[in-house]
Amino acid sequence: xxxxxxxxxxxxxxxxxxxxxxxxxRTTQTSKSKTAQNSKLxxxxxxxxxxxxxPEVSAPALQVENNATEHDxxxxxxxxxxxxxxxxxxxxxxxxxxxxxxxxxxxYTSNDGDIVSxxxxxxxxxxxxxxxxxxxxxxxxxxxxxxxxxxxxxFSNPDGDQSDISKPxxxxxxxxxxxxxxxxxxxxx
Numbered sequence: 001x002x003x004x005x006x007x008x009x010x011x012x013x014x015x016x017x018x019x020x021x022x023x024x025x026r027t028t029q030t031s032k033s034k035t036a037q038n039s040k041l042x043x044x045x046x047x048x049x050x051x052x053x054x055p056e057v058s059a060p061a062l063q064v065e066n067n068a069t070e071h072d073x074x075x076x077x078x079x080x081x082x083x084x085x086x087x088x089x090x091x092x093x094x095x096x097x098x099x100x101x102x103x104x105x106x107x108y109t110s111n112d113g114d115i116v117s118x119x120x121x122x123x124x125x126x127x128x129x130x131x132x133x134x135x136x137x138x139x140x141x142x143x144x145x146x147x148x149x150x151x152x153x154x155f156s157n158p159d160g161d162q163s164d165i166s167k168p169x170x171x172x173x174x175x176x177x178x179x180x181x182x183x184x185x186x187x188x189x
Contacts, residue, residue, distance in 0.1 A: 072153045073168045075134045081123045083136070086150075088189050090170055093182025098170070106138065108172075117141070121148060132158045133176065146174045151184070 074085045083104060091097040095111030104121040119140045127150075128134035134150040149171040151157065156165055160178025163169050169184045 071168070073150050073170075075128050075150055075152060078123055078136060078150060079125050079127055079134070083121060083123065085168075086121070086136075086170070088187050090185035091188050092185045096185075097188070098172075098185055119145070138172065146172050148172055 071085060074082070077084065078086060083100070083102070086100050087102055089097055089099050096109065098106055098108055100106045100121065106119050106121055107115055108117045108119070109115050117140055119138045122137040122139060124130075124136055127136065134152075135147040136150065137145055138148050139145045149157075151163065151165070151169045151171070153168055154165055157163070157171075157178065159176055162179070162181040163184040164186070167186050169186050171179055171184050173179065173183075
């Protein structure tokens with residue numbers, strides 16, 4: 001019962017957060033207000049990307065380009081404010097995606113391509129020493145926030161891990177736990 005409540009809360013949190021998606025998965029939006037809102041978020045991301053040297057975010061796909069080959073997360077660098085190893089597009093088993101830009105701007109889009117949330121990543125010094133899972137904070141445009149769990153290759157969630165530990169991955173949550181396999185985000189690029 002407790003696990004079901006937790007999973008329901010986690011699912012609700014993920015729905016509220018939103019995700020980034022590839023253009024092929026985007027559906028045609030008929031609402032003018034939704035289109036205008038998405039356009040503004042795209043422009044914000046494009047502008048923040050233009051203000052930084054890497055990466056470039058293409059507005060139509062909201063996809064962050066990362067020319068680096070597959071690489072692991074550098075937890076020490078992230079703890080000290082360098083999110084280079086987080087930059088890129090990440091996708092979970094539900095088809096939801098995160099696009100993380102060099103300035104820490106992140107867009108979360110649902111599996112049908114709708115932008116659900118726009119937020120900013122804030123690094124946490126020594127998160128790997130103060131928590132059993134290294135993390136960064138994510139702050140939403142509106143109210144609230146959550147933790148972005150950081151899982152290096154080979155690192156297992158100590159509360160139970162159903163993810164592929166042979167790859168770097170991230171998770172979004174407001175509490176610790178054994179997350180379902182499809183809740184973990186893996187790097188697309």
